[in-house]
Amino acid sequence: MAMHAIIWLASAIALSLITFLTLSRSQKNVVLRRLGLTGRNASRPSTPSLEKQTPSKPLASSTSDLLATLPPTPRDQLRTVIHKLSATQQEAIGDLSFDADVFARSLLGLEEDYRTADDSKYSYMGFSVRELKALGDFPDYSTISEVPMPNPYPEFNIDRALPRPYRPFRWAYHQTMSLTKLETDWWIELESTYKERIAQRKELYRKYGESVLQWLPGSELVCKELMEMVxxxxxxxxxxxxxxxxxxxxxxxxxxxxxxxxKEKHPLLILLDNVPxxxxxxxxxxxxxxxxxRAGIICSALGWNVRTKIGMKLHEIHQPIPDYKEKMQFSMDRYFSKxxxxxxIQRGSWGFEVDQPLYMPPGDPHEAYRDVQDATLTRSxxxxxxxxxxxxxxxxxxGVVFNFKALFTPLEEFRDEPYxxxxxxxxxxxxxxxxxxxKGTWHTEHIVFPALEEYEKEQVKNGIIEKDWEPKTLEESPWFPGxxxxxxRQQGF
Known part of the structure; x- marks a missing residue:
């Protein structure tokens, strides 16, 4: 499913760009209004409305543009961060002068370790090795990135905590992939399965090793940075x-x-020990x-693993998608370059599963469920x-980081969820x-269809939904009314 998550997220970005850019100005305005970009939805008082993402103007479709294009540099934020550093760090950073020509000629190599590189080399975000070393451990990432730190969550109780009930269903299903701005309070969302999942993931690493967790040379900085930010x-x-x-x-x-x-473990192992x-x-x-x-922890892949994908370019990873190379590759590569x-951003991918398969490598016995509609299966x-x-x-x-959390909800929970x-x-x-x-839902549909039909009739009978309601993406998406x-109520607060 994690591979599906990457593929669907990639497809979402590409299809959003392609579709939106073919519209006239007036059509674009209509789309923006329908997406809610002209106002905010007030139906969720304690959770911010999700801001829809619109694509940037693309580059010309050629690989030469990728080589010439770098993401915007946030190095101006150093002028704010530097005042929070020690005198020794400020002296080590220097005067913050920046020569664009020198920068362009001095990028760190893909496999180059910044810790042993010359101080005059640069990351492609515009920071010199000298500056990176001077910033030290755990710098003020929220200021540098301009993504705020989360608000404290004092009501949170790990023993009762449930993930928010994500229901990322849309109709018409093929028309929008529903990219939204990341809700910064919810980047890492913990819940009551925390201890179980940590133990399960550590056991998967013990058993499968580099098939679930691996890093390649040149990823030293990004792995450290990710671990510190998390x-x-x-x-x-x-x-x-x-x-x-x-x-x-x-x-x-x-x-x-x-x-x-x-410092005793690789940054990804620190994350494995503490973050599910x-x-x-x-x-x-x-x-x-x-x-x-170049690096990752993927303990929730269904049908693939890290070992089979590490070292691949985006279009090589997404090769299973029909027409990806012809219709989506340039758009995806442009998006990442800028x-x-x-x-x-954030979005959700979904499917129906028998039980709760977290990790299913090729050949796993659980794959057999996908080949048949087992008559002995129950709704539970x-x-x-x-x-x-x-x-x-x-x-x-x-570095661009995908992160995923597999959340499992019993089918029976849909009974009282309007629409x-x-x-x-x-x-x-x-x-x-x-x-x-x-998406691969066929193996569950003989159970899912009659259950949903029953729940739908109950909701109409009980006045929860209108009898003639025409299915469409809910205003509350990716949730539901109430x-x-x-x-x-389920968490007791």
Whole structure:
């Protein structure tokens, strides 16, 4: 499913760009109004409305543009950050002068370790090795990236916490992929399966090794940066459970009762020990401009693994998508070449599964469920699986990070969720055949269809939905009307 998540997120970006750019100005305005960009939805008082993302003007479709194009540099933020640094650090950084010509000639190589590189080399975000070293450990990433730190979440109780009930269903299913601006409070979302998932993921790494967690040369900076950003985030969001020592050398996890000495392990192993999320990291190759998968933790892949994809370019990873090379490759490559650090995005990918398969490598016995409609299956074994996905560029290294969290919801939860049974039935029955075949829901549909039909009739009978309601994307998407009340009730607050 994680591979599906990357593919669907890639397709979303490409299709959004292609479709939007073919419209006239008046048609674009209509689309923007329908997407809600001219106003905010007031139906969710305690959760910000999700801001739809519109594409930037593209470059010409040629690979030479990729080599000539770099993302916007956030180095101006150094003038703010430098005042928070020690006198020694300020002296090491120097006067912040910047020569664009020198920068263009002095980019770090794809496999080059910044720690041993010459101080005059640069990351492709415009920071010199000298500056990167002077910033030290755990710099102020929120200021540099212009993505704010999260608000503390004092009501959060790890033993009762449920993920928000993501229902990213849309109709018409083939017309929009629904990219939205990242809600910064929810980048890393923890819930009551935390201990179980951490243990499960560590066991997967013990068993499968580099098939689930791997890093290649040149990823040293981006791995460190990602780990530090994630730890800063969870310490700010869940201060009752996580903290860094005053010198930032130790990370305390009060859920697990552990203390990690940060320098003793690779940054991805620190994340494996403490954060139940998947992270896939791509870096720009300065020789070609293409973005390449260089490091990651992927413990929730269905049908693939890190070992089979590491070192590939974006279009090589997405080769399974029909017509990707002909219709989407340039758009995707352009998007990655220009994506700024201050505009992270999010979306959801979904499917139905038997039980809760987290990791299913090729040949796994669980694959057999997808080949048949098992008459012995019961509703209680069918789960909606949502991979809630974010995509952001890290401000210092320039690495683009996908992260995913697999969330499982019993099918029976749909019974009291207004409009959801009707909407899902519409998508499963009438969605574009090639998309639905790729999504792979067939093996559950003999159970899902009658259950949803029953729930739909109940909702009409009980006045929860209108009898003649025509399925469409809900205004509350990716949730449903009354989701907050249900979510809070289930958690006891």
């Amino acid at each position: 730890l800063q985030f969870i310490c700010a969001r869940y201060p009752q459970y996580f903290s860094l020592s005053p010198d930032n050398s130790r990370f305390e996890n009060r859920i697990l009762g552990t203390v990690s000495v940060i 999320e998947d992270f896939g990291i791509v870096l720009r190759d300065p020789e070609s401009g293409y973005y390449i998968f 994506m700024p650090a201050n505009k992270p 074994r069918i789960h909606l699986r949502v991979d809630w996905q974010t995509l952001r560029r890290l401000p210092l290294s320039g 959801i049974p009707s909407l899902v039935l519409k998508v499963l029955r009438e969605g574009k055949k090639s998309i639905m075949k790729y 989701w907050q009340e249900k979510w809070h």
